[in-house]
Amino acid sequence: MDPIDSKVARVLVTRRLIDNEQFRAVQDHLVQWGGRFHLMVVKMGFVTEEQVAGILASVSNLPLISLAKMQIDPLALQKLPAEFCSKNCVFPCAIREGGTTLWLAMADPLDNDIKNEARILSGLRLLRPLVGRPSEIREYIEREYGSALTEVNPFSENAIDLSLSEEEEEEEFKVVSLMSGKTLVKHVGGVRQEGALEVPPAPPLPSEMPEPPLPARDASPEIPAELDAWLDRLMRNQRKATTIITNLTKMLIEKGFFSADEFGQQMKK
Numbered sequence: 001m002d003p004i005d006s007k008v009a010r011v012l013v014t015r016r017l018i019d020n021e022q023f024r025a026v027q028d029h030l031v032q033w034g035g036r037f038h039l040m041v042v043k044m045g046f047v048t049e050e051q052v053a054g055i056l057a058s059v060s061n062l063p064l065i066s067l068a069k070m071q072i073d074p075l076a077l078q079k080l081p082a083e084f085c086s087k088n089c090v091f092p093c094a095i096r097e098g099g100t101t102l103w104l105a106m107a108d109p110l111d112n113d114i115k116n117e118a119r120i121l122s123g124l125r126l127l128r129p130l131v132g133r134p135s136e137i138r139e140y141i142e143r144e145y146g147s148a149l150t151e152v153n154p155f156s157e158n159a160i161d162l163s164l165s166e167e168e169e170e171e172e173f174k175v176v177s178l179m180s181g182k183t184l185v186k187h188v189g190g191v192r193q194e195g196a197l198e199v200p201p202a203p204p205l206p207s208e209m210p211e212p213p214l215p216a217r218d219a220s221p222e223i224p225a226e227l228d229a230w231l232d233r234l235m236r237n238q239r240k241a242t243t244i245i246t247n248l249t250k251m252l253i254e255k256g257f258f259s260a261d262e263f264g265q266q267m268k269k
Contacts, residue, residue, distance in 0.1 A: 001030070004110055005037035007059040012047060022046045036108055039134070049133040056109075057131040065105050065130040067093060067140050076102060079122035082145035088114045091137045091144075092122070093130070100125050105132030105140075 001009070009026075012018045018026075018041065026041050038052050057064035076092040079102055085091055089107035096103060102124045108114065109129035119127045253260055 001027075001037055002110055004056070004060050008038045008052065008055050009041075011055045011059065012041065012052075017051060018046045036110065038110075039108060042134075049135060053131050053133050060109065060131070062109055062129055062131050065093070065103075065132050067091065067105060067132065067136050070094070072140070072144060077144055079124065080104075080118060081121070082141065084118070084121060085141050085145065086138075088118075089134050089137050089141075090114065090118065091132065091140050092118075093140075095124070096128070097126065102127045103130055104128065105130045105137055107132060107134040107137055 009023060013020070013023055022041075022044075026037060026044060026046070029035070029040055029044070030037060038056050041047055042049055042052050053064055056062070070093055073092075073094045076095050079095070080090070080092045088111075091105040092102055093105050094103040095101065102118070102122045104115070104118055104127055106114070106129050109131055115127055115129055119125075249263065252258065253263060
């Protein structure tokens, strides 16, 4: 854990704002998924933004900023693109020291990578990180940048992109041993082994059921060619994913990891 985050955690426990069980819950989450303690403890609902922001500012010797009490500098807004600010939850609020220093409100002022990138993008020699509340930073990004924020594509919002580039297709769906790191299966066709033992037929998988005919796709001029090609690639790779899952399931039955009856019972749940 970052030294500053360790101090924040110690203050929260000492002040009894979180208990030992909550501390361990945050720790376990960070071990598994990574992240920052001072952000995760708020996200998990154990303390408020205001409580953590005040403690973080105190232990890091960084100023605590309230954007609502500042006069936002329009020139500062021009120094960083909206997408960068939205992605990293930062807000450029002022330029000081004779135009050489960017004041940047940050949800995570401990992230040196974000600070370095902001310094490069702004073209200013110095950057002063400020502790800000994430919700207020996001509010001001939306208010001040507005339409400059990239619109979310309704086809990709909260979606998992299963499509592959032409280069990635060469390595698609390979199966790697966790023990040795060696590739066991590189292509879908290599999953089934020749001369495999006969086993009772497993219940039909969704991929083995007859598929209704796909309706003819009208090459409407309203659908951009790029999106049309993306959808075709996505459909092909989803079919490949279904194929390899089906074949891997059959191979596991053949190898005796579970029986066809056990698989059938799981499918009914």
